[in-house]
Amino acid sequence: MIAVVELKALLDVVIASLLAGVGVTGMFALVIFSATRAAELQRDGAWAGAGVMGLIAVVGLLLCIAVVVLGIQLMASKD
Numbered sequence: 228m229i230a231v232v233e234l235k236a237l238l239d240v241v242i243a244s245l246l247a248g249v250g251v252t253g254m255f256a257l258v259i260f261s262a263t264r265a266a267e268l269q270r271d272g273a274w275a276g277a278g279v280m281g282l283i284a285v286v287g288l289l290l291c292i293a294v295v296v297l298g299i300q301l302m303a304s305k306d
Contacts, residue, residue, distance in 0.1 A: 251294055258287040 265280035 247294070247298065251291055254287050254291050254294070258284050258291065261287060 261280045261284035265277045265284060268274075268277035268280060
């Protein structure tokens, strides 16, 4: 038997996987950076900056969680 591979579909999967992997990793790096920067700013007494950086960290973390949940949902769907 000869296995037939659709190159366009395979290429689409590879590109989507790379983009998702780099995107989630970059988002989580932003979460870590923002959380540590918020702690530094709070320690220095810059409460407004600490609040903004903390908000960025929380929003980024929620986005990371949402992307992971969406990925699991898409993999588990029966389409």
